Amino acid sequence: MIAHRIRRPAIHALIALATVAPLTPARPTSDSPLAARPNGMKSAEPTHHVFIGATVHPEPGVVWQDGYIEIRDGVIVQAMDAATATLALPGDAVIHDLTGEHIYPAFIDPYIEVDAPAPDAPGKHWSREVTPRRSALDGGGIDPDTAADRRDLGFAAGVIAPKGGVFAGSAAVVSLAERPDDPSAEWQGVYRDNVFQCLRFKRNGWEGTYPTSVPGAVALIRQTLIDADWQARQVPTRDGSHPADALTPLEDASTPLLFDCDHELKTFLAADIASEFSRPAVLLGSGMEFKWLDGIADLGLPIIIPLRFPAKPDVSTVGKAESVELETMMTWEQAPTNPRRLREKMPDTDLALTASRLPRGRDFLDELRLAIENGLGEDDALAMLTTAPARLAGVADQLGTIENGKRANLLITSGPVFDEDTDFYDIWIDGVPHTLTDRPGPDFDGTWHFFVGPEDKPFFEMTLEITGSHDSPNVVGTETWGEEGEQEPHSAQARKVVIEDNRISFLLDDEDDQRVTYIISGVLAENGLIRGTAVGPDDNTFQWAARKTGEPEDQADEPEQKQEQEPDDDDFEQAPPLPGYPFGPYAVKYE
Template sequence: MLRHKSIGLFTTILFLAIIVSWLGQAAPPSTPPVEGLRNNTPQFYALTGARIIPRPGQVIPSGTLVVRDSKIVRVAAGKNIPAGARVIDLQGKTIYAGLIDAFSEVTLPATANNSGALHWNSTIRPQRSVATHYQQDQALNKKLRKQGITVRLVAPAKGILKGSSALIATGTETDTEAVVQPNVAQHLQLTVPRGRGRDQYPNSPMGAVALARQSFYDAQWYASAWAAYGENAKLVRPERNDALAALQPYFNQSGLVITDASNELFVLRADRFAREFKLRTLVRGSGNEYRRLDAIKKTGLPIIVPVNFPKPPNVGTAETARSVTLEQLMHWDHAPENPARLDQAGVTILLTSHGLDDAGTFLEAVRKAVQRGLSADSALRALTTTPAALFKATELVGTLETGKLANFVITDGDLFASKTKVLETWVNGKRFEFSPPPLIDARGTWTLSYNRVNKQTDWKLIVAGQPGKLTGTLTVTPAETDKPIEIKCSRISLRDARLSAVFPGKSLGQEGFIRWTLVLTGKESTSLQGLGQITWADESHSVLNARQQSSETGKSKNKPDKDPKKETAQALAASFPVQFPLGSAGRSAPPQQDRYVLFRNATIWTCSSKGILKNSSVLVGKGKILQVGKDFALPAGTLVIDAKGKHISPGIIDCHSHMATDGGVNESAQAITAEVRIGDFIDADDINIYRQLAGGVTSSNILHGSANPIGGQNQVIKLRWGMLGEEMKFKTAPLGIKFALGENVKQSNWGDEFNTRYPQTRMGVEQIVRDAFQAARQYETDWKQWNANQAGIPPRRDLELDALLEILNHKRWIHCHSYRQDE
């Protein structure tokens, strides 16, 4: 027993020592001079009696949270209040760690885009920093605080490599004080930024990926070049490029890269890009991830999940219903389950308000996700510990622990219950109240007394309703009758200790309105009193006295809602299973394939020296044609299909197609774009795949368009409807590239505004192709020399010249689009 007392005494002394050390600390040094008197008001609070959730899954039923200035001093069970602390009683309330909004964007000023040693392309600006240029948005911060958000990730908008984000506090600090953590992540977009012209490179998604890929290879070369120059200053000094220098921290799984994914297929593209350069990647999702959940799970990438769920499609009339697709209806049905499905599949998720029309509806949307299957603990993790860990800010935010920022949320129930209210949000130790309790609870039954024309009159007043929405009912007895009547008061208001209302004077025989006002005094534990006046309709006045007879009548009409912590409603579920791809032609699973299938009694067009075989058979097994003929033994379990009267031929191969591409087939801003790859943007959801299969097409050569003398690299695919783009690629097909000659490439049919890109003549086309191949030969020579001795500054890897060199070395076929016989 004595030992236990000693331990308790030791703990108390240690706690007091910590408090004293905090009390002894001065405000952190700052460089601006103080104007006027210095503010030394202590910000020292003890929040007691609350249910505290220090982190997801951990609960302190009744505890105390101590705050000193911007930091948490102590979080513990029980009530241990340090001397000098201002006590805030939170009996019946719950405290959570402040929420973290995992993504938002801001447009940086022009100076951020145009200063320093720039990359040649204006979409590559990784050196930009939100922390350097951030300006507070107080209106947005106010909305976010009401949602419990204390910190948000702010990223630069616009571009392909857009720059670094920062964690920003949602308080009322200055621009510089609001930056909690700078340079959290580099932001990447693998498609064309909005608003770019047709003549600006890149103007296609595949061009954007090619430029991003080249930029990362250039950054690797940049490091090698400067390393070589550092060892031998006699070498030619490499160029200085702030963009390439800014990319150095992100290789080899170091700095975080957040890649935008405008749909579920972009998540898979982000994964392939990250693997190519060994990037530590987090994906900003679209809300469509459930459509390819298994594939996304296999990437292992965390997803920032939006909660901007679609509104119900308009099917109110037959006319509007015709314009609504099955895909739209199914997405409306499935989208609210996207966070839950990702979480249940083991995908790490974060949540964001980005995409909502009104950030003030964020909690409502998260609660909808909880109703649709996301567990409350998972939702809380996605808003606290997960973003804190991925953004490497666990020492500052994400949990309620000693030494962390005093960022927390106070509610009147479970955070994700539908009727729970956010009462307060604290940001960096500063308190923001949203529904402060009134100084006086005026609800109850009152007796109002006044003297008019030397006659004492009493009225009965019942005040009910919610503290912010009071109602008032007067019971009066007019002089003309002995029958009491009830009069509804309007505009009843309680401001501090001032209670006032208005009611029509007609019931009392007066034309106009009668107003009364009371200033309340006393204690609610006994009875309240009031003194004020009545202003009659004729503008005369009477002194008004009031005494509260009972405080229960009004409050009985304001029964508390069902305890939000005890909501047990079952999670709703979507009406139909997900199809692949989503929509009327989607499949719930790949077609069932028997091990062996025999088609017999058919007319077979062999397209070989055997010609056409009548009344013959084809045996298929394990995805291949095993035999063609009439009489042969069948493996056990063969499925036999009688094809009498039918014709069987090889699947049609479309050698020149532009289907199944996502975002366009032309990168037309430059004459030579051999670096772009159709394979980066195979659209597995293109309905033309389904339709082409119905026409007998089984393979297609997907080509770049004919806008360039030397266009992009092709991709041969198998039309495997319902599978992913990578699963459609014909792995053994020869490499290819699209060339074009004639009118298109010299822009004769583009319009009068397109007359500046070289070449503008057929002669120029011949010259630019020749020049490109000569550059590729020189590129090959440079690499051979470097590989022989590896002395000096290494050559720069050039993806365009890589492809051209493959042509010269007979490793890539040319598919040339010509307009005239001589071409």
């Protein structure tokens, strides 16, 4: 990424900057007049940035080949396709030329569990499993390691929900940004509070406290909602006319209920409860919805989908193969089709993906690519990570797309976001960059003409062959000497080769010069020429330069041919149609 403050003629002419009202947080921040003032100098980090040259994906299904994004104070003030307008760069902005890279709206994870203490206030519920007054913000919120892991996957925001309980408490949408060390720097931690009331069909076992079964949990949920509705009508507490108690948050029937359905059949229990009490509902799925696809689709409720794909069953021996149930094999085969099948059956319903509840040792992006291989469209996948979770969490006015007035939450990648070879370079959260992967430095690989003195009539020249500049650099210097007509090339392997960014240095032994060693270093300029300094054995220094004359030879043909001869055991095969109901070897087939 190149940051500079110069005008670029390719951006044509001046555009008027859109004025944007500041976004109001749900809870007091450092902007509050009551907040403590930081002790020290005010942060001087630039807050006005312009991104040019990148391929921008402002929303699913839309692509700007030459995008222009301008952000100020953490908010997008101008986003557009530069190919359709005449632009000039603002003089006070830091310009980031991202030619060849891609920019996406940063992802939103709609479900991340966090620890939160139970409320210690008058009016507790008789069951310790009913804590609607508990908030995911009451504890430490999301821990730094979890936030960093999510940023690495492209997430800039997440919905955090309290762990445990039948009525676990309220969820909140929070930033996944790293909290700045500078106390004077702006930091927006909470985007929206009280997003959902989180419910689980939790059972404590026969030796535990009530509820000890799923039917008991259903009964507790229903009775609690009956009590909350009665309280809202008879002795309301939300308006302050009566003392607040455990049921106060449930008096607001407009707050969606988020049901944790860790088994696909629990979705029907959740739908029945939501319908009975006329409450909006969102389902946190099990990842196995394909087993009851038609019935779940008919519910029409938004679903948060975990990518819980079973591991490949071990059938390497006769004994192991006989011990694996046919339904286990069928589940392994069909699970990666779950996001695609839900999307096909529920085209007008918000479906979102979460990185939570992955099987141990799995990578979210790998599992997502597997879902795409199994038919999930890339635009649908992007929507499930951006626009759909933004709508579910009630923050579509702030997040989910790249457009004027929204928060500057951007994901910058080396290529299309779902390609296996794509690197995630940076994630910007509220206009603050977080580096995910260093960009590769200039490519030194190839054949170079090394010369001392004028290029057309050098005092000395040789050929440098440079390979492996990005991982294991290697340099071979070759010069030709001998009597006229009998000249032969002589090569020497360089030692201590170091390539960092656009700098190269190495030691080169010269056997023709009584086995002396030259210390050589240089810098690759934007014009493609390496210029540097060398130190000879007598400590005299001289200037040198090198120009690339050829690309490295491709040595990958033989391994590719070998790979074609030996097909991978894990080659992808499309899953067959679903067998019918109930899912398994004895299903009744669809007509």
